[in-house]
Amino acid sequence: MRVLFAGTPAVAVPSLDALVAAGFDVVAVLTREDAPLGRKRTMTPSPVSARAAELDLPIIRANRIDSPVTEQIAALNLDAAAIVAYGGLVPQAALDLPTHGWINLHFSLLPAWRGAAPVQHAVIAGDELTGASTFRLEAGLDTGPVFGTMTEAVRPSDTGGDLLERLAHSGAVLLVQTLSAVAAGRAEAVPQRGDISLAPKLTIDDARVDWTQPALAVRRLINGVTPEPGAWTQLGNQRVKVGPVSLVDSATGLSPGTLSLEVQGVLVGTGSGAIVLGDVQPAGKKLMRAQDWARGALQPLQQGELVFS
Template identity: 65%
Template sequence: MRVLFAGTPAVAVPSLDALIAAGFDVVAVLTRPDAPIGRKRVMTPSPVAQRAAERGIPVIYGARITPEVTELIRNAGADVAAIVAYGGLVPPAALAAPKHGWINLHFSLLPSWRGAAPVQRAIMAGDDVTGAVTFQLEEGLDTGPIFGTLTETVHAGDTAGELLYRLSHSGAVLLTQTLSALETGHAVALPQQGDVTLAPKLTLNDGRITWTHPAVAISRQIRGVTPEPGSWTEFAGQRLKVGPVKSEPAVIDLAPGVLRLDGKRVLVGTGSHAVHLVQIQPAGKKMMAAADWARGLASLESVVFE
């Protein structure tokens, strides 16, 4: 079966590798254009583009799928398109280009968490279980019938990055199985069932910590936005990036946002009990131990996170 693969970030690479390893003929890759990366904003190909180059697979670049990009997709002659975190909508003309349409690997148990940030939103909501599905892509937002499903436990302490890593590998197997069933004529897609929840793309503001919220909500928020866009707070007019925290339920005498150095622990008050800050990244610096950052201050007496 001739496959067009559409994807952009690192979480899509395991699926591309799995399809190649399974013997599918990946005739082309569709990905978003090079983007500025790092402090020096160096223009860098997407992880999927880099892997395609290593494999000698032709690359189609498109920040969105224009009529010109659609024509390139059509000319690739794929029987089916597999899409994993491409980062753009697929218009009707492009949907109709491959004979078997587009099969989407989505990292949630649809119809829960339709949208761009399903894993992040699941962690922030406190879900105990999530997963991945393969489904037939339609014009609607993640509305198509489902071919296959897998489940994944959300471990205590999981960040979005860690959970996505696991799902990217187990999901790659699911995608390969789905395309194999499609090739042999055994694939069956069933309508989605259940309550719909939405997972819109995260913004920088989704990472801003409100210290009057309960500790459990703050912990979920931080883990959900780690590594991107990252959680942060303000101190002395500057933004501090905050890593995942540990709960300290025995400490209830700290007001929200107020800090205390307790041995090697940097504690900060919340709307319930304190949390232990493990890592902090001051503006313009690398991530560092919160205790080292605190010891570099003249005093914590007047420190309040905003």
């Protein structure tokens, strides 16, 4: 079975590896162009591009599937295309090329959380169960018929990154199973059923913490956007990123945003109860443990004088 693999971030790499290990003829890899990364803005290949190079696979680098790219795909004489977080739209002219179409691995139980950030939204919403779906890609936003699903429990301590890492590996197995069924003529795609929810890409503004919200909502937001786009708050006129957090069992009496260094760790008040900070990254500095940061930040102040806003 001649397969094109389309993907860009690290979360797509397990699927590429799984297809190769399963013996599929991956005739080319489509990924986004090299992008500037880090403070020095060094041009860097995508994780999928780097892995494809290691596997000695032909690479098509494109941020848009325009006419020239569509012609390259047409020349591959594909049986199917597998796509995992490529990061660009596939026009109808390209969708029509593979014999069995484009099969998308999406990290939600469709039609729940259609869109670019399904895992983050699932954590923020407090879902207890999520998963992954394989479906036939069509012009609509994650609307195509579903081949298969797998489920994954959302743990109370999960960050968006934790959950996505697990789904990347279990979803890769689902993708291989789906393509194997397609190759054998046993695959059946069924229309999506159930309540539709949307998961648009989260912006930096979406990731700002509102400390007046209840502690559970604050924890879900912070953990959901960790590591991307990263939760943040203001300390005076300085922006501070905050990492994973957990809930405090006992009452603390801290008002929203107020910090306190306690035996349990660095506590921050919310609209109901408090949370324990995991990591902190002040502007222009490296990520550090919250306790290490707070010892220096709180030392010259009276307890309760340091407030996030």
